[in-house]
Amino acid sequence: xxxxxxxxxxxxxxxxxxxxxxxxxxxxxxxxxxxxxxxxxxxxxxxxxxxxxxxxxxxxxxxxxxxxxxxxxxxxxxxxxxxxxxxxxxxxxxxxxxxxxxxxxxxxxxxxxxxxxxxxxxxxxxxxxxxxxxxxxxxxxxxxxxxxxxxxxxxxxxxxxxxxxxxxxxxxxxxxxxxxxxxxxxxxxxxxxxxxxxxxxxxxxxxxxxxxxxxxxxxxxxxxxxxxxxxxxxxxxxxxxxxxxxxxxxxxxxxxxxxxxxxxxxxxxxxx
Amino acid sequence: xxxxxxxxxxxxxxxxxxxxxxxxxxxxxxxxxxxxxxxxxxxxxxxxxxxxxxxxxxxxxxxxxxxxxxxxxxxxxxxxxxxxxxxxxxxxxxxxxxxxxxxxxxxxxxxxxxxxxxxxxxxxxxxxxxxxxxxxxxxxxxxxxxxxxxxxxxxxxxxxxxxxxxxxxxxxxxxxxxxxxxxxxxxxxxxxxxxxxxxxxxxxxxxxxxxxxxxxxxxxxxxxxxxxxxxxxxxxxxxxxxxxxxxxxxxxxxxxxxxxxxxxxxxxxxxxxxxxxxxxxxxxxxxxxxxxxxxxxxxxxxxxxxxxxxxxxxxxxxxxxxxxxxxxxxxxxxxxxxxxxxxxxx
Numbered sequence: 001x002x003x004x005x006x007x008x009x010x011x012x013x014x015x016x017x018x019x020x021x022x023x024x025x026x027x028x029x030x031x032x033x034x035x036x037x038x039x040x041x042x043x044x045x046x047x048x049x050x051x052x053x054x055x056x057x058x059x060x061x062x063x064x065x066x067x068x069x070x071x072x073x074x075x076x077x078x079x080x081x082x083x084x085x086x087x088x089x090x091x092x093x094x095x096x097x098x099x100x101x102x103x104x105x106x107x108x109x110x111x112x113x114x115x116x117x118x119x120x121x122x123x124x125x126x127x128x129x130x131x132x133x134x135x136x137x138x139x140x141x142x143x144x145x146x147x148x149x150x151x152x153x154x155x156x157x158x159x160x161x162x163x164x165x166x167x168x169x170x171x172x173x174x175x176x177x178x179x180x181x182x183x184x185x186x187x188x189x190x191x192x193x194x195x196x197x198x199x200x201x202x203x204x205x206x207x208x209x210x211x212x213x214x215x216x217x218x219x220x221x222x223x224x225x226x227x228x229x230x231x232x233x234x235x236x237x238x239x240x241x242x243x244x245x246x247x248x249x250x251x252x253x254x255x256x257x258x259x260x261x262x263x264x265x266x267x268x269x270x271x272x
Numbered sequence: 273x274x275x276x277x278x279x280x281x282x283x284x285x286x287x288x289x290x291x292x293x294x295x296x297x298x299x300x301x302x303x304x305x306x307x308x309x310x311x312x313x314x315x316x317x318x319x320x321x322x323x324x325x326x327x328x329x330x331x332x333x334x335x336x337x338x339x340x341x342x343x344x345x346x347x348x349x350x351x352x353x354x355x356x357x358x359x360x361x362x363x364x365x366x367x368x369x370x371x372x373x374x375x376x377x378x379x380x381x382x383x384x385x386x387x388x389x390x391x392x393x394x395x396x397x398x399x400x401x402x403x404x405x406x407x408x409x410x411x412x413x414x415x416x417x418x419x420x421x422x423x424x425x426x427x428x429x430x431x432x433x434x435x436x437x438x439x440x441x442x443x444x445x446x447x448x449x450x451x452x453x454x455x456x457x458x459x460x461x462x463x464x465x466x467x468x469x470x471x472x473x474x475x476x477x478x479x480x481x482x483x484x485x486x487x488x489x490x491x492x493x494x495x496x497x498x499x500x501x502x503x504x505x506x507x508x509x510x511x512x513x514x515x516x517x518x519x520x521x522x523x524x525x526x527x528x529x530x531x532x533x534x535x536x537x538x539x540x541x542x543x544x545x546x547x548x549x550x551x552x553x554x555x556x557x558x559x560x561x562x563x564x565x566x567x568x569x570x571x572x573x574x575x576x577x578x579x580x581x582x583x584x585x586x587x588x589x590x591x592x593x594x595x596x597x598x599x600x601x602x603x604x605x606x607x608x609x610x611x612x613x614x615x616x617x618x
Binding site: 166169171173174175176179182186187190 | 326327328348349351352353354355357358359361362363364365374375377378379422423426
């Protein structure tokens, strides 16, 4: 009886998963493997594949690291605030998640592009406006723009952990002779490392597969895998099996990162 | 007392920003090896006092000394106080041994030496053999022992315990009460224990400090506090009390709502308003009327606790609380003259 009720409750989600994830992935897989492994070989032979993989990895590493660092600092600050203030600020911080990648890209071009007002202000302050204006359209610049919607994901992910952390432990460490830095490194960090790792993996997976902001910001001139996939699909005389193979590769990398994140998360739960 | 007190507070005041709460004009000394228990109702400033000594809060005015050294402006870690928190605040990711050795680790004591000292402390708190476990695998009482061992292992200047027993069940609390006393005496360390439990205060303390609205009302031995409370608040807060308002009619008699009471002679003119204290256990049930300070009584509430009874009696126009081992019916009570104390007037 109980099992039947649980199956009924799980049915809507299972249907959605099957209809909008498993079925499309299966269709893509069939397309990719129609000629055996030939489609994958063609993908690896593309002149832009390896630079795109390197660009994606650089973008992922920089964006996820910067977002995690800033997100942890923001969440630490929020966790120390009274509940009302924290709720209000959390709402403001979550706002970027509601914007589409197109709007984010447009905002960054207006602010930090070649004619952006921040670029011009920095130019007036003596910096080289041409260099700053070009930086936005590099993997590091894209990482900077991506952080805008990755940081809120990190904050939302680890804030509950930090709020529930027993702060008396930090006071105890300090009274026992630890410096604030020792207390953070030896007492707090080991206990929140797993959720922080999970948050890092989540945003890494998101940014590795994201293409909306990148496309709107730099078109297809930047070498990253999602834009490579976009080029493959939009070209005339498209090699669909190769596009499907590349899509599978991107999905596999994202899934691996997400699985690592889940593993980090479960480690934390085991310690609770 | 030879040498300076281990802890000295001189005219210490602190007010929480934006509020009226805090502690005011606190003067308190704790001698080496002495255990002072600070007691008072919720919000009276007990924990604030502890946090001021530990350095978690900075005084607005006054001076804090530890071992004769002015630490008013010193950081928490340089004060070297062992603090035991209400929630124990053990590090859940470290083994019991690593928890106890932590103060030695941050002092860069060599690994072998710190493990030996941690094991010795664990032995002192009867937890030898538990070193490899995680705190989450221990009972509340055992966690409390670990917290105590951790707070003592670096030989602190003073031991500060913030309601250390409040999270324990009644039976464990009694055992831990004795354990804390045993270990504190063995280490001969100046200690301040915060509690709102009067039994805990009376049974543990060398001296009890009673705090009310951020001010020290009385600091004395448990017996002195109980037998000669400074005022009605202390009398009522420490132990049960009959507080009886009345008017002096002669040098040794006071008219009260329960009747005319013969009291120890005092040179107070007739008509003076006085407040009297009679402890419930000093009132004696009597089989019949007759004699000095014997009053007819009617039972209002009768609570049986096995060894004794706590009874509320209607007496004259007033009431009395009585604690007695007498099992039978109670119709009269005797208030011995020497059981009556004068408190400050209402």
